[in-house]
Amino acid sequence: MLRFVQLCEAVSNTTKKLEKRRLVSEYFASQALKTALQAAIFLSGDIYPAFSERTLNVGGALLWQAIQQVTHKSDDEMASAYRKYGDLGAAAHDLWPSEFTSSVLTLPDVAQMLDEIAVARGQSAKLERVIALLKQCSALEAKYVVKIISGDLRIGMRESLVEEAIAEAFQRPIATVRRANMLLGDIGESLRLAAENCLDQARMRLFHPIGFMLATEVKSSAEAIACFKEAQDESQIDAQIEDKYDGIRAQVHCGSGQVRIFSRTQDEIGASFPELVPVFASCQDAIVLDGEILAWNAEAATLGEGREMGSYGAALPFSALQKRLGRKRVSPKMLQEIPVVYVAFDVLYAGGELLIDLPLRERGPILDEIVINIAADATTNPITGADQASLAFACENEIARFPRIIRAPAFRAHTAEAIDSIFEQARARGNEGLMLKDLASSYFPGRRGGAWLKMKRELATLDVVVTAVEYGHGKRAGVLSDYTFAVRGQNGKLMNVGKAYSGLTDAEIREMTDWFLAHTLTDYGHSRLVEPTVVLEVAFNNVMRSERHESGFALRFPRIVRLRRDKPADEVDTVQRVEEIYRTQHGAE
Numbered sequence: 001m002l003r004f005v006q007l008c009e010a011v012s013n014t015t016k017k018l019e020k021r022r023l024v025s026e027y028f029a030s031q032a033l034k035t036a037l038q039a040a041i042f043l044s045g046d047i048y049p050a051f052s053e054r055t056l057n058v059g060g061a062l063l064w065q066a067i068q069q070v071t072h073k074s075d076d077e078m079a080s081a082y083r084k085y086g087d088l089g090a091a092a093h094d095l096w097p098s099e100f101t102s103s104v105l106t107l108p109d110v111a112q113m114l115d116e117i118a119v120a121r122g123q124s125a126k127l128e129r130v131i132a133l134l135k136q137c138s139a140l141e142a143k144y145v146v147k148i149i150s151g152d153l154r155i156g157m158r159e160s161l162v163e164e165a166i167a168e169a170f171q172r173p174i175a176t177v178r179r180a181n182m183l184l185g186d187i188g189e190s191l192r193l194a195a196e197n198c199l200d201q202a203r204m205r206l207f208h209p210i211g212f213m214l215a216t217e218v219k220s221s222a223e224a225i226a227c228f229k230e231a232q233d234e235s236q237i238d239a240q241i242e243d244k245y246d247g248i249r250a251q252v253h254c255g256s257g258q259v260r261i262f263s264r265t266q267d268e269i270g271a272s273f274p275e276l277v278p279v280f281a282s283c284q285d286a287i288v289l290d291g292e293i294l295a296w297n298a299e300a301a302t303l304g305e306g307r308e309m310g311s312y313g314a315a316l317p318f319s320a321l322q323k324r325l326g327r328k329r330v331s332p333k334m335l336q337e338i339p340v341v342y343v344a345f346d347v348l349y350a351g352g353e354l355l356i357d358l359p360l361r362e363r364g365p366i367l368d369e370i371v372i373n374i375a376a377d378a379t380t381n382p383i384t385g386a387d388q389a390s391l392a393f394a395c396e397n398e399i400a401r402f403p404r405i406i407r408a409p410a411f412r413a414h415t416a417e418a419i420d421s422i423f424e425q426a427r428a429r430g431n432e433g434l435m436l437k438d439l440a441s442s443y444f445p446g447r448r449g450g451a452w453l454k455m456k457r458e459l460a461t462l463d464v465v466v467t468a469v470e471y472g473h474g475k476r477a478g479v480l481s482d483y484t485f486a487v488r489g490q491n492g493k494l495m496n497v498g499k500a501y502s503g504l505t506d507a508e509i510r511e512m513t514d515w516f517l518a519h520t521l522t523d524y525g526h527s528r529l530v531e532p533t534v535v536l537e538v539a540f541n542n543v544m545r546s547e548r549h550e551s552g553f554a555l556r557f558p559r560i561v562r563l564r565r566d567k568p569a570d571e572v573d574t575v576q577r578v579e580e581i582y583r584t585q586h587g588a589e
Helices: 001-012 016-031 033-043 060-069 076-083 088-095 106-119 123-134 139-150 159-170 175-184 185-194 221-232 279-280 308-312 318-322 330-335 359-379 389-395 416-428 504-517 576-585
Strands: 213-216 241-242 249-256 258-263 287-296 340-350 405-407 411-412 433-438 448-456 459-469 481-488 494-502 520-523 525-529 536-541 542-545 553-556 559-563
Touching: 001 016, 001 033, 001 139, 016 033, 016 159, 033 106, 033 159, 033 185, 033 433, 060 076, 060 088, 060 123, 088 139, 088 494, 106 123, 106 340, 123 241, 123 525, 123 559, 159 175, 159 185, 185 258, 185 405, 213 221, 213 559, 221 416, 221 433, 221 448, 241 359, 241 448, 249 340, 279 481, 287 318, 287 359, 318 448, 318 542, 340 359, 359 448, 411 416, 416 433, 459 494, 459 576, 481 504, 481 536, 494 536, 494 576, 542 576
Parallel strands: 213 448, 340 405, 494 553
Antiparallel strands: 241 411, 241 433, 249 258, 249 287, 287 340, 433 448, 459 481, 459 525, 459 536, 481 494, 520 525, 536 559, 542 553
């Protein structure tokens, strides 16, 4: 364990990617296989392999309590150390008792004790086992055990860099290491196969999420054209254009009556959308689809001529879908009030074969046929076979009324003018913008590149005033970088509408930290109420109804455009303006 935490310190102390990779690869090559594969998992920021559904179920409060019981420090001492670093592991290192100077823990020992914590029933039993583990740690070991438990080493490592280190350590092609890890969902097992020169034995692990292919953002159609021309090396681009939907990215695995739905964070979300599960349950052959879950208005007007989705309705704002998230059981009333559909736009596995290496133009027809077959089965086989009788009662007529799976309509575009025209139509339908996809592209799990582009326009910007601030984390520990902001309601009353922590430079954040420290109204330790005089211009994706804020609204994905030093706080935007923007998104309620 000591050798592992020394590695973590060395990796943390360099900003050079190649040096990080060298340090980790040398460690892998020098360790016993059992230790190396466990280290690979920890270095990737996990406690268990990605495919595993096992969780430690230890929250920050319990971890805080365990550290406090071992160190015998007061709340003020704990809070002061945490504010210094914005990291509980680093705080524990500073607070660690002098009597804990060494240990004989190995990395497999730590993994075994973490297993015991995971299976412990009840918070008191977990607390007891966390304390037992920490008491065997030196200060440096405690720092990283706490980081491992909290799920973030914060040393500048990520899974892709661990893959590179494995390839370097065992002299294997990086592409084969990445493919094995993608198929298995187990970086430790991938390391074992690399060490034994058996990477070709990796096989697709069905019902485990594959990394989602990501898109690179472009600001204009001209920029998109330039990207595609560079990739395709042609005078005129050939791109597939789809609407960019404001829903939940979801990967569906189905076959032999089994269905699992995964979010982009690779969490299983089928319980939040139980009416979708029976739609795919009739699939006997294994299939993996990529798509989007949307809240749906089946009564809406058509989406436009030539749009297959048109006859079935239109998407509702994300704020409607949000009410469905994180629920282990969805009531029949909610199933009826907020129906959902799955909009499929890619197929990753079908016919017993992984299809991600095929070009998009070949995957498209395969997806077309799959969606047609699933939709036909769903309409002829009612939902009455679902596990929940209430679900069947609520939805048995809904599938017949409109399909719960829809093929994402796609256009072709060759010029910037064509892209702009399609973009305006997508915005008019209430969608975020466009996805532009190279028809020759393969599917690259977990990677962002030029093959897929996304183009969206800021809905609007608002001038807001900062009302509260919080200390940041990691590199922003010790500075006030998270800003809660407000607009003005009736009689000039300030009403919060969101929080942003991105957009300002490090120099601006340091400057504003000094200002906020000098203009604090109430100090809560990690956060502060401040004099409401600093004005920001913020951009955002959309406006949602919110019971959290007194304004009744919240901005989705807000980001700071600039400090408005030229604008006094009494001239910030109003709640009325926020509501006007809200109503432009999908029409007045």
